[in-house]
Amino acid sequence: PAQSTPDEPAPGRPKACGAPGPLPPWRAITPIDQSEQGFMLWLRVEPDRAAQAQRIQAFFTAQGVGGIAPLYQILRTASDWQACGGEPFALPPQEDWPRAARTLAWIERRVKPAIGPVEIMSGYREPALNACAEGAAESAHLGFWALDMEPLNPTLTRPALMQTLCRTHKAYGQEADIGLGFYAGVRFHVDDKRYRHWGFDPVAAPASAATPAP
Secondary structure: OOOOOOOOOOOOOOOOOOOOOOOOHHHHHOOOOOOHHHHHHHHOOOOOHHHHHHHHHHHHHHOOOOOOOOHHHHOEOOOOOOOOOOOOEOOOOHHHHHHHHHHHHHHHHHHHHHHOOEEEEEOOOOHHHHHHOOOOOOOHHHHOOEEEEEEOOOOOOHHHHHHHHHHHHHHHOHHHOOEEEEOOOOOEEEEOOOOEEEOOOOOOOOOOOOOEOO
16 A cells, blocks of 8 residues: 655544645645736636736837737736735736826836846736735835745946936936835835835935835
């Protein structure tokens, strides 16, 4: 008869006290991450997810921003999704799609020429996940205005990133109602909700014209 390994309960044997319960179906078959593979498997859990994702991609393509970033990156929720019991990806309401399209267009037109390619780490968040992830109560992520990202250039330092984007934001941000913010390291935030900035280091980025906002 088959024998179980030391860390695998034999068939029918109760789990040890404190052992985790069964995973939701999609988590049981895919790595718990926000990779492209994880996205493709996440889409299969509910029958309408793939069709909705295709509609979002078609909309971005029609707006001329379909190739700026992979859809799975744009639809990532928050880095803390797992600790918060949320989903790794989200399908925003259709009325919010144009906001992300405008943000993507500004990233392509102003951010990439300044610092090179980026990887989008976070987009739309539902209110419960946003609150758990300690997002602002009126976060631009709630309406799909905002995208958080990191530069792919491994030699780009935080001071250089801030100085470059600060100059770009000062020159071109107000005309497009662009918000710009910085997190720890080289992660930063762009949205088209309203013109403002936050998280600037006055030593690294002295030349900012906007009024700081949380």
